[in-house]
Amino acid sequence: MSKIRKKKIKKTNILLGFICILLAVLLGFILVTSYKSEQKESRHLSEIADDQQSGIEDYEAVKERAKELEEVSSEEAEDTEDIKSKNTEDTKDTEKTDTADTEDTKDKTTAASGIVCWGDDLINGEESNTYSYMTVLQKLLTDNGYNMTVINKTLQGGGTLSMMKMAGVSDETIQSYITKHQQAANGAQLNVTETGIRDLTEEQTTRNDMDCIPVIFMGYYGGWNHDPAELADQQEQILNTFQNKDQFIVVGTRPMDGSVTSEALDQVLSQKWGEHYISLADVTAQPSSTYEAQQAMAEAILQKLQELNYISKN
Template sequence: MINDKGEFGKVSKIRKKKIKKTNILLGFICILLAVLLGFILVTSYKSEQKESRHLSEIADDQQSGIEDYEAVKERAKELEEISSEEAEDTEDTKDTEKTDTADTEDADKTEDTKDKTTAASGIVCWGDDLINGEESNTYSYMTVLQKLLTDNGYNMTVINKTLQGGGTLSMMKMAGVSDETIQSYITKHQQAANGAQLNVTETGIRDLTEEQTTRNDMDCIPVIFMGYYGGWNHDPAELADQQEQILNTFQNKNQFIVVGTRPMDGSVTSEALDQVLSQKWGEHYISLADVTAQPSSTYEAQQAMAEAILQKLQELNYISKN
C-alpha cells in the first residue's frame, strides 16, 4: 500500500510539473499571441493611417482638379464674354461706319439737290394780272421785276403765266391740276351756297388756249399771286390749298414765293387773309398790305410788290449774280 502511495505521489508530482510546464507554455503562447495581435493592430493602424493619407491626397488632388476645372471654365467664360464684347464693338463700329457713310452720302445728295434746286432757269409769275392792256407792258409788277433783276446784275428771265380777270379754278386748270380735284372745289362751293347764286369764278372754268396750258416753266421759281378775283369761296384756308395745288406741279417745290392781297369784292380782310397764309407759307410769304397802302392795281403798288419780291428772292438765296 505504501508503495502504491509512493507511486501515486511520484505520478502526482510529475503531473504537476507537466501542468506547470503546460501553463508556462500556454502563458508564453498567450504572450506571443498578444504580441502578435499588438503587432497586427499596430500594422493595421499604420496601414489605415497610410491609406487615409493616400485617400486624403487623392481627395485633395480631385478637389484641386475641380478647382482648376472651375477656374478654367470661368476663364473660358470670361474669354467668351470678351470675344462677344469685341464682336459687338466691331459690329457697332461697322454700323457707325455705315451710318457715317450713309450720312456722307445723304449730305452729298442734299448738296447735289441743293445745287440742282438753285439752278432755276427763271422766275415765273402765276395768278392775277392786275393791270390790263398796254399799261401792263410798262407798269405791271412782272415788268418792273424784270427790270430790277437786270439792273442788279441777275441774269434771270421773268415768265408771265398770269390770267387776266380769271378765278383760281381757271388758274389750277391752266397749271394742269386734275379735273377731279377742281370739281371737288366746285361741289364744295355749291353745297355751301345751299342754292344761292354764286359768282361765275366760284363755279366756272375759263376756256383756255393751248398756249396757256402749255408748261414751259416747270424748273422756274414760282411767284404765286392769286385770289383777287375769287374762286376759293371766301375761305383763306381753301385759297392756301389751291395755291399748294399749283406749287405741286413744279420741280423745285422748296423754292417759291406767295404774295397775298385781299379779294376785289372785299369779302375777306387783309388781316384775316394774312393770318392764314403767313402761317401756311412762313418765310415764303409776302403780305401786300405790309408792303404798300395803295390799291394793288395802282402803279405804286405794282412797283412796291416787284421790289418786295426781289428782296425776298435775295433773302432766301434763290438768285445769284453770274
Template sequence: MSKIRKKKIKKTNILLGFICILLAVLLGFILVTSYKSEQKESRHLSEIADDQQSGIEDYEAVKERAKELEEISSEEAEDTEDTKDTEKTDTADTEDADKTEDTKDKTTAASGIVCWGDDLINGEESNTYSYMTVLQKLLTDNGYNMTVINKTLQGGGTLSMMKMAGVSDETIQSYITKHQQAANGAQLNVTETGIRDLTEEQTTRNDMDCIPVIFMGYYGGWNHDPAELADQQEQILNTFQNKNQFIVVGTRPMDGSVTSEALDQVLSQKWGEHYISLADVTAQPSSTYEAQQAMAEAILQKLQELNYISKN
C-alpha cells in the same frame, strides 16, 4: 452506466464543445469581417456623396458663370446695336445734309422766275408797269441773269388757274361741288363755279423748273375762305419740280369779301417766311403803278433773303 459509455459521452461533449467554440470563433470572424466591410462601404458611399455634392456645386458654379457670360454677351450685343444705330443715324444725317446741299444747288440752278395768278394791270400798261415787268428790270439792273415768265390769267378765278397748271379735273370739281353746297341754292359768281376755256399755249408748261411767285385770289374762286385759297395755291405749287422754293403774295379780293387782316392771318401762318402781304408793302390799291412797283421790289428782296438767286 459503464465506464466505457461514460467516456464516449464525455468525448462527445468535448467534441461538441470544441465545435461550438469553432462556430463561435467563425461567427465572430464573420461579424468582424462584415463590420469592416460595412465600414468600408459606408466610407465609400460617403466619398461618393461628397463627390456628388462637389459635382452639384461645380455644376451650379458653371451654371452661374454661364449666366454671367450670357449677360456680358447680351450687354456687348446691345452696345454693338447702339453703335450700329449711331452709325446709321450719322449716315442718315450725312445723307440729309447732302440732300440739303443738293436742294440748294437746284435752287441756284433754277432757269427763271415764273409769276402765276392775277394780272392786275390790263392792256398795254402791263408791258410797262406790271410787277412782272418791273421785277425783270430790277433783276437785270442788279446783275441777276434771271428771266421772268408770265403765267398770269387776266380776270381769271383760281379754279381756272389750277386748270391751267394741270391740276386734275376731279380735284377742281371737288372745289366746285363744295362751293355749290355752301351756297345752298343761292346764285354764285362765275369764278366760283366756272372754268375758263384755255388755249394750248396757256396750258403748256415751260416753267416747272422755275421759282414760282404765286399771286392769286383777287378775282375769287375760293369761296371767300382763306384756308381754301391756301389749299388751291398749294395745288399749283405741287406741280413744280422744286416744291420748297416759292413765294406767295397775298392781297384782299376785289369784292372785299375778306379783309387783308383775315387773309394775312391764314396765309402767313401757312407759308411762313415765303409769304408777302401786299397790305404790309403798300397802302395803294393793288392795280396801281405804285403798288405794282412796291410788289416787284418786295419780291426781289424776298428772293434775296431766301437765297434763291445769285449773280453769275
C-alpha cells in the same frame, strides 16, 4: 429478380441516359453561348479602347486647332480694330466734308431756269408791258446783276379755279371745290369764278416753267369761296406741280369784292407759308392795280428772293 423489376430498372436507366444527353447538350449550348458572348464583349471592349485612343488623339488635334484659331482670331481682332479706327477717322472726315458741302449749299441757289409769276395780272393792255410787277421785277433783276428771266403765267380776270386748270390740276380736284361752293351757297346765285372754268388755249396750258421759282399771286378775282384756308389749299395745288417744291413765294392781297379783309387773309396765309409769304398790305397802302402797288410788289419780291437765297449773280 423479377422481370417486372428488371423492366423498371431498364426504363430508369434509359430515362437517366436521356437526361444525361440533354444535360450534355445544354452544357454544350451554354459553353458555346458563353464563348460567343465573351468574344462579342472582347470586340466591344476593343472598340471602346480604340475609340478612347481616337478620342484622345482627336482631343489633342482639337486643342491644337483651337490654339491656331485663337491666334488667328487675335490677329483678326487687331486688324478689325485697325479697320474700325480707320473707318471712324474716315467717317469723321466724311462728316466734315458733308458739313462743308451743306454750308456751301446753303450759300448757293438751286439751279432754276427762271422765275415764273402765276395768278392775277392786274394791269391791262399796253400798260402791263411797262408797269406790271412782272415787268418791273425783270428790270430790277437785270439792273442788279441777276441773270434770271421772268415768265408770265398770269390769267387776266380769271378765277383761281381756271388757274388750277391751267396748271394741270386734275378735273376731279377742281370739281370738288365747285361742289363745295354750290353746297355752301344752298341754292343762292354764285359769281361765275366760283363755279366756272375759263376756256384755255393750248399755249396757256403748256408748261415750260416747272423748273422755275414760282411767285403765286392769286385770289383777287375769287374762285375760293371767300375762305382764306381754301385759297391756301388751291395755291398749294399749283405749287405741287413744280419740280422744286421748296423754293417759292406767295403774295397775298384782299379780293376785289372786299369779301375778305387783308388782316383775315394775311393771318391764314402767313401762318400757312411762313417766310415764303409777302403781304401786299404790309408793302403798300395803294390799291393793288396801281402803278405804285405794282412797283412796291416787284421790289418786295426781289428782296424776298435775296433773303431766301433763291438767286445768285454768279
